[in-house]
Amino acid sequence: MTQTATIIGGGVIGGGWAARFLLNGWNVRVFDPDPEAERKIGEVLGNARHALPMLYDQALPAEGALTFHDRIDEAVEGAAWIQESVPERLDIKHKVFAEIQAACDAGAVIGSSTSGFKPSQLQEGASRPGQIMVCHPFNPVYLLPLIEVVGTEASDPALLDRASNLLRSVGLFPLRVRKEIDAHIADRFLEAVWREALWLIKDDIATTEEIDNAIRYGFGIRWAQMGLFETYRVAGGEAGMKHFIDQFGPALAWPWTKLMDVPELTDELAQKIADQSDAQSGHLSIRELERKRDNNLIAMMRALKQQGAAAGRLIAAHQKTLDLPPVEETPMITVRRTVPVDWTDRNGHMNEGRFGQIFSDAAEIVMDVAGAGEDYIAAGGSYFTVENTIKFLAEANAGEPVEVRTRVTDGEGKKLRCFHELVRTSDDTLLATSDQLMLHVDMKTRRTSLPTPEVAKRIAAFAAAHKE
Numbered sequence: 001m002t003q004t005a006t007i008i009g010g011g012v013i014g015g016g017w018a019a020r021f022l023l024n025g026w027n028v029r030v031f032d033p034d035p036e037a038e039r040k041i042g043e044v045l046g047n048a049r050h051a052l053p054m055l056y057d058q059a060l061p062a063e064g065a066l067t068f069h070d071r072i073d074e075a076v077e078g079a080a081w082i083q084e085s086v087p088e089r090l091d092i093k094h095k096v097f098a099e100i101q102a103a104c105d106a107g108a109v110i111g112s113s114t115s116g117f118k119p120s121q122l123q124e125g126a127s128r129p130g131q132i133m134v135c136h137p138f139n140p141v142y143l144l145p146l147i148e149v150v151g152t153e154a155s156d157p158a159l160l161d162r163a164s165n166l167l168r169s170v171g172l173f174p175l176r177v178r179k180e181i182d183a184h185i186a187d188r189f190l191e192a193v194w195r196e197a198l199w200l201i202k203d204d205i206a207t208t209e210e211i212d213n214a215i216r217y218g219f220g221i222r223w224a225q226m227g228l229f230e231t232y233r234v235a236g237g238e239a240g241m242k243h244f245i246d247q248f249g250p251a252l253a254w255p256w257t258k259l260m261d262v263p264e265l266t267d268e269l270a271q272k273i274a275d276q277s278d279a280q281s282g283h284l285s286i287r288e289l290e291r292k293r294d295n296n297l298i299a300m301m302r303a304l305k306q307q308g309a310a311a312g313r314l315i316a317a318h319q320k321t322l323d324l325p326p327v328e329e330t331p332m333i334t335v336r337r338t339v340p341v342d343w344t345d346r347n348g349h350m351n352e353g354r355f356g357q358i359f360s361d362a363a364e365i366v367m368d369v370a371g372a373g374e375d376y377i378a379a380g381g382s383y384f385t386v387e388n389t390i391k392f393l394a395e396a397n398a399g400e401p402v403e404v405r406t407r408v409t410d411g412e413g414k415k416l417r418c419f420h421e422l423v424r425t426s427d428d429t430l431l432a433t434s435d436q437l438m439l440h441v442d443m444k445t446r447r448t449s450l451p452t453p454e455v456a457k458r459i460a461a462f463a464a465a466h467k468e
């Protein structure tokens with residue numbers, strides 16, 4: 001049965017949560033008194049629809065239904081997950097929790113997006129304190145997987161476990177913070193870096209752009225794949241972490257940081273930062289900046305996925321839980337996916353090499369369903385492509401949903417011939433065709449050979465079924 005998530009507060013973060021659940025097939029209800037909420041969520045959703053599917057090499061589930069509600073009680077009734085994302089004020093959050101708990105299921109998860117409040121502060125005065133937990137996300141919630149999950153002694157461990165499992169099911173990474181603390185784990189780092197940056201601007205050491213360059217050309221790239229400690233372990237060289245600490249430990253006592261002080265955020269300093277930020281990025285709208293950020297994040301996360309590292313490993317694991325396309329149909333649907341941004345070239349569309357890749361992926365699926373998959377190859381037989389004629393008929397662009405419809409046109413003897421059609425599914429446009437001839441090969445001699453009788457039988461059956 002389709003699950004329901006309710007989002008209370010549909011701003012920057014609530015919109016991101018709504019998109020994350022919707023695009024993973026959940027129904028989503030939103031409560032936000034702002035008359036502009038529907039428009040704002042629609043814009044976040046537009047970005048998310050373009051971005052999130054590009055992380056995967058398969059299609060996400062069909063989108064759930066999105067509804068807007070005027071009352072909290074109506075919005076939370078029967079929902080499995082309720083995510084509070086109202087402004088960072090404890091009084092507003094307490095009021096909202098009271099209304100939620102008066103109407104929601106006692107077994108529902110109530111997560112709070114709070115950046116800084118401890119769960120014990122959120123639970124104060126609640127009718128069922130153990131039901132409320134911190135589920136702190138990162139912007140954009142539809143792309144970044146980290147959720148800091150924090151409970152208290154009043155929390156039901158089974159509910160915390162269920163929350164973590166539900167988060168995993170929509171591709172998120174629940175990090176269980178074992179001991180509650182103001183600003184959890186990650187925001188303490190962000191706060192430290194933020195304070196230091198404010199000092200550097202106030203003291204006229206660096207501009208907003210120079211600070212951003214210091215991060216994005218160096219340690220920012222490192223952090224996405226190895227974090228802090230693994231990075232410094234490597235920096236210690238063969239002598240390792242202990243040597244690293246001995247070498248750089250004394251620097252902690254030198255005046256490298258002003259971490260304990262906070263510069264006074266005067267109007268003058270705020271204006272100085274805003275002016276420098278305008279000079280740096282004012283030529284782009286927020287939506288343009290968001291698109292740029294999302295495309296870069298997707299390209300980086302897909303690179304990590306290819307390496308099986310960090311957030312990329314998580315995406316690969318989530319992809320394994322997604323349903324495969326209906327390969328048993330005629331024609332077979334061998335590939336169903338979205339064109340990712342890193343497949344485009346300087347013409348702004350999918351590069352011709354990627355058309356070859358997508359047809360090759362389709363052929364691998366045919367081999368899998370014919371019983372000539374990885375185990376068969378390991379046992380000594382496979383198919384190699386000897387000829388492929390691709391016709392390019394229309395452009396494919398990043399973010400577009402596509403599928404490959406495949407027919408086996410010849411399965412006699414050593415031959416496996418496929419005719420693939422690549423179609424944009426949003427308007428059923430035929431983008432390209434591939435007439436691909438493969439021959440069965442003995443993997444030891446690397447010469448052509450006959451397939452096993454079982455594989456031959458299946459391929460012949462496909463050819464007969466696809467004959468028309």
Ligand SMILES: NC(=O)C1=CN([C@@H]2O[C@H](COP(=O)(O)OP(=O)(O)OC[C@H]3O[C@@H](n4cnc5c(N)ncnc54)[C@H](O)[C@@H]3O)[C@@H](O)[C@H]2O)C=CC1
Binds near residue numbers: 013087089092113115
């Ligand atoms: N913006 C960010 O980068 C991040 C924010 N957070 C946290 O997420 C929460 C929300 O922050 P943002 O989305 O940035 O704020 P926002 O200002 O963009 O959105 C807040 C939304 O709550 C609505 N709202 C106000 N009172 C309400 C009420 N009584 N009931 C329902 N909705 C109400 C507002 O109309 C607005 O749409 C905060 O707790 C914040 O600390 C967490 C991670 C990152």
Ligand SMILES: C[N+](C)(C)CC(=O)CC(=O)[O-]
Binds near residue numbers: 114115137139187
């Ligand atoms: C600035 N912030 C404290 C709201 C940041 C966060 O809470 C997480 C994020 O997305 O950086």
